[in-house]
Amino acid sequence: AGKNSNLLPIVLYPDPILNKKAREVTLEELRAGKADNLDLNELVMRMVATMYDAEGIGLAAPQVGVGLRLFVADVSPERNTPFSVFNPVLKDPNGSIEEEEGCLSIPKVRAKVKRAESLILSGLDPQGQPLNLPVEGLPARVCQHETDHLDGVLFIQRIGTAARFMLRQKLRELEEDY
Ligand code: NI
Numbered sequence: 001a002g003k004n005s006n007l008l009p010i011v012l013y014p015d016p017i018l019n020k021k022a023r024e025v026t027l028e029e030l031r032a033g034k035a036d037n038l039d040l041n042e043l044v045m046r047m048v049a050t051m052y053d054a055e056g057i058g059l060a061a062p063q064v065g066v067g068l069r070l071f072v073a074d075v076s077p078e079r080n081t082p083f084s085v086f087n088p089v090l091k092d093p094n095g096s097i098e099e100e101e102g103c104l105s106i107p108k109v110r111a112k113v114k115r116a117e118s119l120i121l122s123g124l125d126p127q128g129q130p131l132n133l134p135v136e137g138l139p140a141r142v143c144q145h146e147t148d149h150l151d152g153v154l155f156i157q158r159i160g161t162a163a164r165f166m167l168r169q170k171l172r173e174l175e176e177d178y
Contacts, residue, residue, distance in 0.1 A: 006049040008064040013106045013174050019152040022060075022067045024087045030128035035068055044126055047072045048082045056104045058142040060149030063105050071146035075138050085131060088123040088147050090116075101145060101155045109170050111159045115144045 011017050029035040043066065051059040051072055058073040074082040095117030102110045118136035121143050125131050135143055145155055156164060156171070 004049070006046045007053050008046050008050045010050065010054060010059075010104050011063050011065050012178065013103075013154065013156075013171070014178055015105075017062055017065055017067070018105055018149070018154060020062065020067060021152045022062050022069045022150040024069050025124075027124075027128055030086060030124060030126070036066070038066065038068075040070075041126060044070070044072060044084045048074070048084070051082075051104075052079060054104050057138075058146045059104060060146045062149055062152070069150045071149065073139070073142045073146060075142055084126055085121065085123040086126065086128075088121060088143065088150070090143060090147055091120040091122055093119045099141060101141070103145070103155055106154065106156060106171075106174065109156065109167055109174075111156065111163050111167060113141075113145075113155050113158045115141050119143065 025035050025040070030040065033040050043061070047059050047061070047064060047070075050064060051057075051074065057075050058071060060071040061068045069087045070084065071088065072082055072084045074080075093116035096114055097117045098112045098114045100110050101113045118134065118140050121131065121133045121135050123131050148155070148158070156167065
């Protein structure tokens with residue numbers, strides 16, 4: 001894929017930005033389309049472009065160095081149905097299922113993570129309209145993974161000690177490259 005100027009650099013583990021809690025975007029900021037001197041529509045557009053370019057299914061604002069509660073995702077096979085949510089809140093988690101996950105900020109590391117099978121995603125769309133979306137399966141997993149990013153939590157913090165022990169070499173390599 002050709003590089004274009006819309007792409008944002010992805011923050012990589014172990015950058016401390018990834019462990020910081022992001023702040024909520026206010027309704028006033030959403031209405032103005034601006035927060036922290038950033039144009040929010042442009043930010044969303046560039047995050048979506050960056051996610052597609054990196055072949056990811058989700059990307060949270062802290063992963064592009066922005067400490068706002070926002071993520072973008074697209075779990076469609078056609079890669080043509082992006083959605084974005086500000087201030088996501090996950091409600092009514094149901095069930096538990098373990099599946100392999102990866103993260104654009106932790107290249108080449110994958111591990112099984114236990115997550116709720118279904119939940120309600122609430123939050124605000126880029127126009128500031130409230131959103132209440134039942135999600136299950138992969139979309140539910142992505143919502144949990146991305147919302148974790150907004151709380152400064154990485155998926156490698158959600159796996160057992162034994163699984164983390166297995167990954168220690170790869171993580172050390174990323175720490176040395178940083
Ligand atoms: Ni991630």
